[in-house]
Amino acid sequence: MALEPRGWRLVRLYRPQGFPVPLLWVYAGGPDDHVGLGVVVLAVPGGAWGYHDAERGRRGYLAPCGDAKAAAEQVEDLLKHRMFPGTW
Secondary structure, three states, X not given: OOOHHHOOEEEEEOOOOOOOXXXXXXXXXXXXXXXXXXXXXEEEOOOEEEEEEOOOXXXXXXXXXXXXXXXXXXXXXXXXXXXXXXXX
């Protein structure tokens, strides 16, 4: 995955128990707090597939499935904003 070389931690939640769709949990943790983002793959118009922010569902489109680098950049920007909201 394009996020691991950037230093993000990943948990792959691909088992059907408890999750309606496969979910990739991307997170960073500090001594006092953790920040994370769930990523799912959903169909998009035109018969293609795209990476989405799991919390926002179809409104949380990140990038097309063929472009893992663009999705990684979007996820990284969202997580940095959550970690440092006043500076991003």
